[in-house]
Amino acid sequence: MSLYEPIESNDSRRHLQLRSPVTLEPTGELVCANSEDVAAAIQKARAAQPAWAATSMKARAAIVEKALQILLERQDEVIDTVVSETGKARTDAMSMEVFSVADQLCYYAKNAEKFLAPRKRKAHGLIGIMKQLRIVYKPLGVVGLITPWNGPFVLVMNQAAQAILAGNAVVAKGSEVTPYSARLAEDIFRQAGLPDGVLQVLLGDGETGAAIVRGGVDKVSFTGSVATGKKVAVACAEQLIPVSLELGGNDAMIVCADADLDRAADGAWVGSCMNTGHYCCGTERIYVVKEVYDEFLQKVLEKGKGLRQGSEHGWNEDVGAVFWDRQMAIIEAHVEDARAKGANILMGGKRNPDLPGLYYEPTVITEVDNSMDIMLLETFGPILCIQKVDTEEEALRLANDSEFGLNGNVWTQDKDKGYRLAAAIDTGACSVNDMAVSYGIPAAPFGGKKNSGLGQVNGKKGLRGYTHEMPIVIDRFGGKMQNGYPYSADSAEGMKKLMNFLWVKTPLGRWMS
Known part of the structure; x- marks a missing residue:
């Protein structure tokens, strides 16, 4: 049974029946914006953008500050909406969709004026004597924003806030799996005083997103699968417009012999199972040196015994439902492929038989290798895959033996060694003695290498990525x-x-x- 199914309609728009991942019961009907709706939204954004770009940065920042206060006032509504659409644990919803958003709104409201202020830059050599060089940051115009179902509120709010602070208008679309969580972003910004047309969040499916990408916007920011990301990249290349792509991951964790194993075991569980494992920077491969492998594995298994699933636990739930039935099929296929190829399933490895919805038990798998899909592809589920290695060098080689490169983590009490290993991993970012936390640090530019994406978002670089960095050269002295x-x-x-x-x-x- 699919969480959304096409249903007949009497108009030109696609209609989908939505279902809860927790109960599989119908939750409502989604009417998808069609190409005419998208064109109208882009036209409206185009009309609203010049006046918004002429608004002072202080006024823009004040609206973002107001949105922060409204978010805190409405946080229970945000959490309830996200949990009802995704089935994620309530604590995951609070940390990812409320705390993280509040922190980022505060950061960008405070720093946007500094990051985007016109600045003087000294030209070198003789030309520096003759000319002045100034840099101005001009908004691109209308930004198309396509976001997925795993962070349905945070991923709209964070990127939209950066784009509108830079003076752009935004036409966004969340996933058809989680449409109303995404729509809350527009609602909150409108309540904060954002002018009509500056942020529009459309309800729709893949066809709606494709219409935005092809609709004449000035940049596309896309978060989603590798396959769809490549299609978006082709469409943007054909239009000669910039694009940022945050795609899949298959992140590695390296546990050194001198690691704090209690902390590392905790990090393995949270890194792999937070947000039900639906986290693009989630830990998917764990490499442990042989000297501490047995002790680490024992601690992992012991810590996993008490994990709780099911909405009846409320705030005490640890691992929520799988958000989408299609993702459940991928998780099950990857685990069965590993089982068939000789992996050991030491915990979990199946749907939770005591719950009616899309719940997959927290799972620990050993004797894994790169012949298995679960070590090569993005599983995106609550799975710990643990492989014994002889040395840290072998762990590093295996960590880099991947078509993905989004994030990773290294565990050692020698921080200098941790830094060296982290820098040697061929990935977009890395953490030492913590799960992947770079997206949660607004100052850190975020983006992947290889099949994990193109370009970077967040921080000063991400904010400036929603502008054209325009140099203006001024002659100093005149004359001949x-x-x-x-x-x-x-x-x-x-x-x-x-x-x-x-x-x-x-x-x-x-x-x-």
Whole structure:
């Protein structure tokens, strides 16, 4: 039974029947925006954007600050909506969808003016004497924002806040699995005083998203699967518009012989099972050196015994439901492939038989290797795959033997060694003695390598990514234009002598650079 199924309608829009991942009961009907709706939204955004771009940064930041206060006032509503659509544990909803959003709204409201202020930059050499160089950050226009179902509120709020602070208008679409969590972003910003048309969150499916990407926007920010991300990249390339892609991951965890094993075991569980494992930076492969493998595994199994599933636990639930039936099918297929190829299932390995919805038991698997889909592909579920290795060097080699490169983590009490290993992992970011936390630190640029994405979001770089960094060169002194017409042999000979003086006869040119 699918969590959304097409149903007949009497209009030109696609209608979907939605179901709860917790009970599998119908929860409502989704009417998907069609291409005409998308075109109208982009036109409305285009009309609203110039006035918004002319608004002072202080006024923009004040609206984001107000959105922060409204979020805190409405946090129970946000949590209830997200949990009803995803089935995630309530604590995951609070930490990811409320605390993280509040922190990022505060950060960008405080720092956007500084990050985007026009600035002077000294030009080098002789040209620095003759010219002034200034950099201004101009909004791109209308940004298309496509977000997935695993962070249905946070991923809209975070990117939309950056784009609108930069002076853009945004046309966004969340997943058809979690449409109303995404729509809350527009509702909160409207309540905060954002002008009509500056942020529109459309309800829809993949066809709606494709219409946004092809609809004439000035940039696309996409978070989702590798396959869809490649299609988005092609569409943006054909239109010559910028794109940022945050795609899948298969993140590695390296446990060194000198690690704090209690903390590392806790980190393995949270890193693998937070948000039911539906976390693009979730830990999917755990490499443990042989000296501590048995002790680490024992601690993992012991700590996993008391994990609780089911909405009846309320705030005490540890691992929630699988958000989408299609993801459940992938999880089950990967585990069965590993089982068939000789892996040991030491805990879990199946749906929770005591619960009616899409619950997969927290699972521990050993004797895994790179012949198995679960070690090669993104499983996106509450699974710990633990592999014994001889050395840290072998762990590093296996960590890098992946088509993905989004995040990772290293566990050692030698922080210098942890830093060296983290820097050697071929991935977008890495943590030492913690699960992947880089997305939760607004100052950290976030993005993947290899099949994990293109470009970076967040931080100063991410905010500036919603602008065109425009250099303006101003002549200082006026007078006769250097090297103006008419050209002559004398002027060419003079330039040769100048180059010889700057870079051959004297160090002046290098000194001035």
